[in-house]
Amino acid sequence: MSIIQAKNIYKVYNETHVPVHALNGVDLEIEKGEFTAIVGPSGSGKTTLLNIIGGLDLPTEGDIFIEGTNLKTLSSRQLIDFRLHNIGFVFQAYNLIPVLTALENTEFILELQGVSKKEREKRAMEILKTVDIADKRDHKPGQLSGGQQQRVAVARALVSQPKYIIADEPTANLDSKSTEELLTLMKKMNEKFQTTFVFATHDQRVMDKARRIITIEDGKAVKDETFER
Amino acid sequence: MLLAIAWRNLWRNGRRTVIGAAAVFMALVLSLLMLSMKYGSLEQMVSAGVNQVGDLQVHSAGYFENKSIDHAFFDNKNVDVTFKKIPEIKRVVPHLETFSLASYGKQTKGIMVSGIDPKLEDIQSGLSKKIIKGHYLEKGDEVLIGDNMAEFLKINVGDSIVLLGQGYRGITAYGIYKVAGIFHLPSLQMNSSLLYMNMQDAQSFVYPYQKGLLTGFSIYLKKTSQLKAVQKQVGKDLGKDYEIIPWQTILSNLLETVATSKAGTQVFVLILYVVAAFGIFSTILMMTMEKRKQYAVMVSIGMNRGRLVWMSILETFMVSIIGVVTSLAVASPILFYMHYHPIPVTGNLAEMYLQYNIEPVMPFSVSPYLFISQTSIILILSFLSALYPVIYVLKFNVLNAFRH
Numbered sequence A: 001m002s003i004i005q006a007k008n009i010y011k012v013y014n015e016t017h018v019p020v021h022a023l024n025g026v027d028l029e030i031e032k033g034e035f036t037a038i039v040g041p042s043g044s045g046k047t048t049l050l051n052i053i054g055g056l057d058l059p060t061e062g063d064i065f066i067e068g069t070n071l072k073t074l075s076s077r078q079l080i081d082f083r084l085h086n087i088g089f090v091f092q093a094y095n096l097i098p099v100l101t102a103l104e105n106t107e108f109i110l111e112l113q114g115v116s117k118k119e120r121e122k123r124a125m126e127i128l129k130t131v132d133i134a135d136k137r138d139h140k141p142g143q144l145s146g147g148q149q150q151r152v153a154v155a156r157a158l159v160s161q162p163k164y165i166i167a168d169e170p171t172a173n174l175d176s177k178s179t180e181e182l183l184t185l186m187k188k189m190n191e192k193f194q195t196t197f198v199f200a201t202h203d204q205r206v207m208d209k210a211r212r213i214i215t216i217e218d219g220k221a222v223k224d225e226t227f228e229r
Numbered sequence B: 001m002l003l004a005i006a007w008r009n010l011w012r013n014g015r016r017t018v019i020g021a022a023a024v025f026m027a028l029v030l031s032l033l034m035l036s037m038k039y040g041s042l043e044q045m046v047s048a049g050v051n052q053v054g055d056l057q058v059h060s061a062g063y064f065e066n067k068s069i070d071h072a073f074f075d076n077k078n079v080d081v082t083f084k085k086i087p088e089i090k091r092v093v094p095h096l097e098t099f100s101l102a103s104y105g106k107q108t109k110g111i112m113v114s115g116i117d118p119k120l121e122d123i124q125s126g127l128s129k130k131i132i133k134g135h136y137l138e139k140g141d142e143v144l145i146g147d148n149m150a151e152f153l154k155i156n157v158g159d160s161i162v163l164l165g166q167g168y169r170g171i172t173a174y175g176i177y178k179v180a181g182i183f184h185l186p187s188l189q190m191n192s193s194l195l196y197m198n199m200q201d202a203q204s205f206v207y208p209y210q211k212g213l214l215t216g217f218s219i220y221l222k223k224t225s226q227l228k229a230v231q232k233q234v235g236k237d238l239g240k241d242y243e244i245i246p247w248q249t250i251l252s253n254l255l256e257t258v259a260t261s262k263a264g265t266q267v268f269v270l271i272l273y274v275v276a277a278f279g280i281f282s283t284i285l286m287m288t289m290e291k292r293k294q295y296a297v298m299v300s301i302g303m304n305r306g307r308l309v310w311m312s313i314l315e316t317f318m319v320s321i322i323g324v325v326t327s328l329a330v331a332s333p334i335l336f337y338m339h340y341h342p343i344p345v346t347g348n349l350a351e352m353y354l355q356y357n358i359e360p361v362m363p364f365s366v367s368p369y370l371f372i373s374q375t376s377i378i379l380i381l382s383f384l385s386a387l388y389p390v391i392y393v394l395k396f397n398v399l400n401a402f403r404h
């Protein structure tokens, strides 16, 4: 069974005033271990789709199933809990908690999950080593470069071993070297842990690494290609 | 970790936190100083009142409501024995008071005759120091009168005053006494209508057939905190023929005045608190606005809003607690110093204080009530300010917060 199953998704913003039809009937299935990019012109609905996949927003019509759970049936509290235990997030603007160190930012999710202090430090350190930023464990986000912050963000998304990770334009604020490193890292994680990655991106370098590219235009999936890489 | 985040969030923009805490600091320090001074002088007034009437008064039942001589009782020594058994009692001063007419020459006036134990009375109220002419009570058949009464009756020291009044059990009380001294007390009423005489003289004036008639005792305690216990004990020991009245009842008018005066100051202090509330609230408002994105990230990655509520409450309270702790740290030493080293009052004011039997100083109160009430007001204000972030955190839309 696929991890993510989107069925005939419509999303209308501003229903009462000037309605914006952001998604117009998207069907989508994503399998475990995929490394998939959602691409398309600006305003085509990539972010909207990703937010729905990530349980941050609900479709106006249609259903989104995560391993058989219909997100529409969850209360807003349950939805937060669902995100905590199943989904990892990497944002465009890194969005680490500014007052916490790299290590604490990584531990934060585990703390929310109620993991013991010792255990979460161990796991957070491990993952920081894997993303190669362990030497900066005690630095706050303000003291890290964009690329380093984004690696901590990936560590934070990975540390709880979520079913999948969504990343909206994760490389948009990075230079090409950092982009290259981050992509290599995510690919490595994808292969090592079989973690599913779904990106929204404009970035050709991301598309070049993706094994599947879904193109949307005007809120519709118009192309779905797979590549052997 | 919530605590750590909340604490560090405060210092991300330390200046703003300091401004919020400073508003609390200013309001609390000023209000403590003002109220401490006000409460101090009111407490001084009350204690002067208590010094006069006693912590407790014992009468035969019904006397407090209807101060008739027919409610007098004979001090049959039982009462004294009861008092001696109670170690918390410092001093017991007996009273005998009755209405009478006083005449000298062609003048007659209604007055109050008060029988006292000259020694005890002097210890308790320093009456001998209030004599402005003649001398204090020394032997029998002497009386002390106020200066206004002397003026009215056109009587002088050494003259004889005639008293005619209602005695106990319907008899007529009658006597002629020599004016030994003329006193001046702070109250016009006392100066124009109070006459002191020896207890024995007063007793035989009111009822010559049996010794020991009294209208009551004033009881002074070693510690005021023992009031309730002693009141209960005395009441139990003496039985229902007697009434035991605490000073709060006797001085209820004074207490009302005190309460009104306190309330008046508190209203003024409220203005300070409006400033404090504004300080806390604007700090909290800005802190919340600035953290919209941080909150959105936290909820996205799976922090439930309940915990976020706690975090924002913590932040609000930390700001005000910083203000409260620093104000207490600054204000308490000052207040305690002023409490033990009060500002002396000089000149005419000092004289007036002395007449009222009040030490001529401006005392500062360090009553725990003062600290507790003012701190609670601040905490209530922070609680109200915390409602804003709490409501925000419960209601905000994660995706909208990201778009800002």
Ligand SMILES: Nc1ncnc2c1ncn2[C@@H]1O[C@H](COP(=O)(O)OP(=O)(O)OP(=O)(O)O)[C@@H](O)[C@H]1O
Binding pocket: A013, A014, A020, A021, A022, A040, A041, A042, A043, A044, A045, A046, A047, A048, A049
């Ligand atoms: N909260 C919102 N309220 C109203 N309209 C919205 C909202 N969010 C997105 N839209 C509109 O929905 C459409 C799809 O937006 P979306 O952000 O999903 O596009 P996108 O593909 O991510 O674009 P970009 O590449 O610029 O990030 C756009 O027309 C956008 O203006």
Ligand SMILES: [Mg+2]
Binding pocket: A046, A047, A048, A168, A200
């Ligand atoms: Mg987008």
